[in-house]
Amino acid sequence: ERSATSGPKFTQVADSRIPLSIPYTTPASEFLYGTSVVEAALSSRREPRRKLYKLYIYNGENREDPDQDARxxxxxxxxGVDVxxxxxxxxxxxxxxxxxRPHNGYILxxxxxxxxxxxSLGQLTTVDGQDGFEVSIDHQSREEAAVNGTSNFIKIPRSRHGRKPLVLLLDSIVDPGNLGAIIRTSAFLGVTAIAISSRNSASFTPVVLKASAGASEDITLFMVNKPAGFVVDSKNAGWKVFAAVAPAKKHDPAMPISLSTDQLNDPLSEDPCILMLGSEGEGLRWNLRSKADVDLYIEGSNQSHNVDSLNVSVAAGILCTTFLKRSKPKQLAPIRQAQDEVIEVPETAKLF
Structure with a gap:
């Protein structure tokens, strides 16, 4: 997107008339800082993406990487961004x-x-040859729609393995570092989108963006005002819902089926899935967990008497890997056969 100013773009050199207050192009402007976040925003191909107004590059003393500045x-x-x-x-x-906070000489x-x-999430569909799924959009103001867009069709890359999409639902993730880390891990592993409870989760502060290392600029993000209704309506549209939980000491017949990550096969080959994660202290709220199809837990080693759980961002990485890992064809028999074979080595090829 081009900046709000018109005319040819050029590099400005700041003079001595330095503003006493921060210059804003629009009242809603945000300032991104740090190399990874700024570069990700400038390189993003996400639709819709941010409007970019102005890049500030520190040109003072002790600049160590002029090539990066130029890039x-x-x-x-x-x-089309002013510099x-x-x-x-x-x-x-x-x-x-x-x-x-440290900005490394870059502010965008x-x-x-x-x-x-x-x-809610809707059914999988194809529009003009593009795979995706529909969503039901909540109310937006005109200003919010200008930022978030109004399309109810979410594009997804075509999977070579026939996998359906995986969407995370984050509820009560209040630590901005954890939220940013989950976004970073999800983007790296190939999660389709992240839905975040708007009433009880961390705000999208620069700390979250920094912790995501720029991944927030590329992955699709949803905000959910009523998570319980979101889960119910998405299930009705064909999404299978998993709740991330701690290992149960005994089975409760009133609870959903409980599986460990070791027992999970390949659910994305059959259904689009939602994985719900709750707060570190209390876990997933009951009104969400009770609506899941499957409780999913990570089996520990039982070696420690003091550590019985994981940081939520670490748990998210393990759980997402379980869903998204590629199933490999069984090759144990050929490998064993190869080990049993005696291979004749020519004399000229022997080293000793």
Whole structure:
């Protein structure tokens, strides 16, 4: 997206008239900082993506990587983004933009991150040859729709293994570091989208974006106002729902089927799936867990008497890997056969 200003794009050199307050292009502008986050926003191919307004590059003393500065400037130019080369006098303003956190000399002014508000996930479908699924969109203001978009069709890449999409539902994840880490892990492993409970989860602060290492700019994000209704309506549309839980000491007949990650086969080959994760302290709320089709837990080694659970972002990585790992054809017999064979080695090939 081009910036709000018109005309040819050029590199500005900040003069001595430094603003006393932070300059905003729009009242809703956010400031992204740090190399990975800024580069991800400039390189993002997500639809919809942020509007990008202005890139500030610190051009003062002790710059160690001018090639990286030039590369990010080229990325900004290709997106039609104004670039300001800021000298020593601007360092204080840049520090304000990043709220005093390390920015590595890069600040990008942009619109808010698109997070489509949805009430449920719909059926898998194909539109103009593109695979995807429908969603029911919750109410948006005109300003929110301009940021989040209004399309109710979510595109997904065609799976070479015939896998259906996997969507995470995060509820009560209040630590911004954990939220960012889950987003980063999910994007790396190939999760289709992340739905986040809007009432009891961490806000999308720059800390979340930094912890995601730029992954938040590429993965599809949903906001959910009523998670319980979201789960019920998505199940009715054909989605299978898994609840991430701690291992049960005894089976409760009133609870869903309970499986360990070792027992899980390949659910994505049959149904699109939702994996719900709750807070570290209390776990998944009962009104969500009771609506799951399957309780899913990670079996520990039972070697420690003091550690009986995992950090939620670590657990998310293990669980997502269980869903998304590629099934490999059984090759044990050929390998054993190869081990039993005696291979004759020519004399000229022997080293000793």
């Amino acid at each position: 990010l400037e080229r990325l900004a130019r290709r997106s 300001v080369r800021a000298g020593n006098d601007w360092l204080r303003v840049m520090d304000k933009m990043s709220a005093g 002014e942009a619109s808010p991150l698109p997070r489509l508000p949805v009430t």
